[in-house]
Amino acid sequence: MQEQSAASFRGRTCVVTGGLGFIGSNLALRLARDGASVTVVDALHPRHGGNRVNLEGEAGDAIRVVEADLGAPESLAAMAGAEVVFNLAGQVSHVDSMTRPLFDLDVNTRSHVAMLEGLRNDNPDAVVVFTSTRQLFGKPRYLPVDEEHPVAPVDVNGITKHASEQFHLLYGETYGLRCSVVRLTNVYGPRQRLRDDFQGFLPIFVRRALLGERRGCAGRARATGRGGRPSGHGCCGTTSGRPRPRRCARAPRPPSAGDGSAGRAGRAG
Ligand SMILES: NC(=O)c1ccc[n+]([C@@H]2O[C@H](COP(=O)([O-])OP(=O)(O)OC[C@H]3O[C@@H](n4cnc5c(N)ncnc54)[C@H](O)[C@@H]3O)[C@@H](O)[C@H]2O)c1
Numbered sequence: 001m002q003e004q005s006a007a008s009f010r011g012r013t014c015v016v017t018g019g020l021g022f023i024g025s026n027l028a029l030r031l032a033r034d035g036a037s038v039t040v041v042d043a044l045h046p047r048h049g050g051n052r053v054n055l056e057g058e059a060g061d062a063i064r065v066v067e068a069d070l071g072a073p074e075s076l077a078a079m080a081g082a083e084v085v086f087n088l089a090g091q092v093s094h095v096d097s098m099t100r101p102l103f104d105l106d107v108n109t110r111s112h113v114a115m116l117e118g119l120r121n122d123n124p125d126a127v128v129v130f131t132s133t134r135q136l137f138g139k140p141r142y143l144p145v146d147e148e149h150p151v152a153p154v155d156v157n158g159i160t161k162h163a164s165e166q167f168h169l170l171y172g173e174t175y176g177l178r179c180s181v182v183r184l185t186n187v188y189g190p191r192q193r194l195r196d197d198f199q200g201f202l203p204i205f206v207r208r209a210l211l212g213e214r215r216g217c218a219g220r221a222r223a224t225g226r227g228g229r230p231s232g233h234g235c236c237g238t239t240s241g242r243p244r245p246r247r248c249a250r251a252p253r254p255p256s257a258g259d260g261s262a263g264r265a266g267r268a269g
Contacts, residue, residue, distance in 0.1 A: 009034050009035070009036040010036065011036070011037075012037070012083045012084060013036070013037045013081055013083045014036045014037065014038050014039070014084045014086065015078055015085045016031070016038060016040050016086045016088060017085065017086070017087045017088055017089035017115070018041075018070075018087075018089035018090060019038075019040030019042055019055075019063070019065075019086075020042035021048060021049040021050045021051075021088065021089075021193075022054075022189070022191050022192040023184075023187055024088040025054035025055055025191050026191055027086055027088065028060075028063055029057070029060060032060070032062050032063050038063045038064070039065075039066060039078045039082070040063055040064070040065045041066045041078060041089065042065070042067060043068060043070070043089070045091070045107065047093065047198045048093075049191075049192065049199060051191075051193070052065070054191045066078050069107075069111050070111050070112070071110070071111040071115050071118070075118075076115065076119075076122065079115065079119060079122075079123060081123070083127065084127045084128075084129070085119070085126050086131075087112065087128055087130045087131065087168075089111070089112075090107065091103070091104050091107050091157065092157075092199055093198050093200065094155045094158075094200065097156035098155055098156055104156050104157055105156070105160050108163075109160045109163045109167070112130070112164045112168070113167050116167055116171045119177055120171060120177065124175060124176055124177060128172075128178065128179045129180050129181075129182065130164065130165065130168045130179065130181050131181075131182050132161045132162070132165045132181050132182065132184070133157070133158065133161050133184060134183045134184065134185045135154075135158045136152075136158040136162040136183070137149050137151060138150075138152035138153055138158065139152070165181045168180075168181055186200070186201075186202050187202075188203070188206060192206070194206055194207040194210070195207070
C-alpha cells in the first residue's frame with residue numbers, strides 16, 4: 001500500500017472479510033497501524049488460511065473480530081456502518097472446489113450475494129473492493145494475459161469467483177454500491193498457510209524450500225515466463241493432481257476496460 005493511500009484510511013471505518021486469512025490479515029493489520037477503525041469478518045473455515053494468530057500483536061489488539069460467514073446477520077451489522085468493505089473472504093483451493101463444488105458455490109458466491117443484499121439495504125454508500133482471481137481466465141490463449149483475454153474458467157472456483165465478480169459489478173451498476181474488482185495472481189508472503197497442501201502450489205514450494213526439500217509438486221511442474229509458451233498447469237496455480245474438467249467452447253464475453261468489468265479501478269472512491 002502506498003504511503004499516500006494508507007494515510008487516506010486514517011480515521012475511516014473499514015471491514016475486512018476473510019481478515020483472519022493470509023491476505024486479509026496483512027491488510028487488516030496495515031489499516032489498523034495506519035489509524036483506521038477495523039473490523040474483521042471471518043468464518044474460520046478449517047481448510048482455509050484463517051487463524052487468530054494472524055492478528056496477534058499490538059495492531060491486532062485494536063481489531064474487532066466477528067467470527068461468522070460474511071452473509072450472517074452479525075457480519076451484516078458490522079458492515080452497516082463501514083465506509084469501506086474489503087471483501088477478501090473466499091475459498092482459494094481449486095482442488096477443493098472440484099471435490100466440494102456446492103461448498104465453493106456457497107462461500108464464494110451465495111454468501112457474497114447475501115452480503116451485497118445487506119449493503120444495498122443498510123449501507124448503499126459503501127465502497128466495496130472484491131478480490132477475484134486470474135484463474136478465471138483459464139489456460140492462456142496468449143501471453144501476457146491482459147484484460148481483453150477471454151474468460152474461460154477450468155474449474156468450479158473460477159466459475160464461482162467470476163459469478164461473484166459479476167454480482168458485485170451488477171450491484172454497483174444497479175444499486176449504486178461503489179464496487180471494484182481486483183483479480184489477483186499467485187500471492188505469497190507472511191501469514192500464508194504453509195503447513196499443508198490446501199492452498200495451491202506456491203505454499204507447497206515455499207514450505208518445501210524452508211524444510212530443505214528439493215522437489216516441488218509431484219508430476220509436471222513446468223514454469224512459463226513472460227512470452228513463454230502456455231503450458232498445462234504451469235499457468236494455473238494448481239498442483240498437477242487436480243481434476244481436469246472439460247471446458248465449454250463458448251466462453252463468455254471478455255472483460256474490457258470500457259465496460260465496467262473487472263481488473264480496474266472501478267468506482268471505488
Ligand atoms: N492467495 C492467492 O494467491 C490468491 C490468488 C487469487 C485470488 N485470491 C483471493 O484473495 C482472497 C484472500 O485469499 P487468501 O490467500 O488470503 O486466502 P485465505 O484462505 O488465507 O483467507 C481466506 C479467509 O476467508 C475466510 N472465508 C472464506 N469464505 C468465507 C465466507 N463465506 N465468510 C466468511 N469468511 C470466509 C476463510 O475462513 C479464510 O480465513 C480470496 O478471495 C481469494 O480468492 C487469492
